[in-house]
Amino acid sequence: MGRENSKIIELQGRKFEIKKFDAFTGGYIIFQLFEKFMPMGLENKIPLQNDKTMNEVLPQNRTGMTKAEFISFMKDCLSAAGEVLPARTAPIINENGTWGIMDIKDNTLLAVLLVIHVLTFNVADFFSASGLKELQQAIQGISLANLKI
Structure with missing residues (x-):
């Protein structure tokens, strides 16, 4: 069975299609989550091996997001969603960054x-126990002796 690349959800009596991020956008979003959202206390919710939390592993000098960064982050996320309409699936955010579905801008x-649905669909597997374990093993497997400077 292949990887699920989209799914249909229902919110407020409307149907939306959520799609997977491309690898570049997904990587960017994950790094933004680590750098910008983790300072909000979320890092304490992610368990690691040896009873440590992400808070003990991540750098302590992380900062929160500015309003412009948050708007950009939301647009990136919403660009992976569209409203399922009878004739087509209309994008929530157009390619030029404007609203594709006008009534959502005030909702x-x-x-x-x-x-939240886009993030859950796209990055939940990364933050699962197996995803974090695989990341941790990959990082631990990097040896400075193998790097050529």
Whole structure:
């Protein structure tokens, strides 16, 4: 069975299609989560081996997001979603960054719920125990002796 690349969800009586990020966007989003969202206390919720948390592993000089960074982050997430309409699936965010579905721009709850669904669909496996374990093993397997400077 192949990897699921999209799914349909229902929010506020409407249907939306959530798609997978491309690898570049997904990597960017994950690094943004580590650098910008983890300072909000989320790092304490992610268990690692030896009873450590992400907070003990991540750098302590991380900062929160500016409003512009947060808007950009939301647009990146919402660009992976579209509303399923009878004739087509309309993008939530157009390629030029403008709203594709105008009534969502004034519906904070719906926009935030869509972002949460997009993030869950796209990065949940990365933050699962096996995903974090695989990342940790890969990082631990990097030897400075093998690097040519």
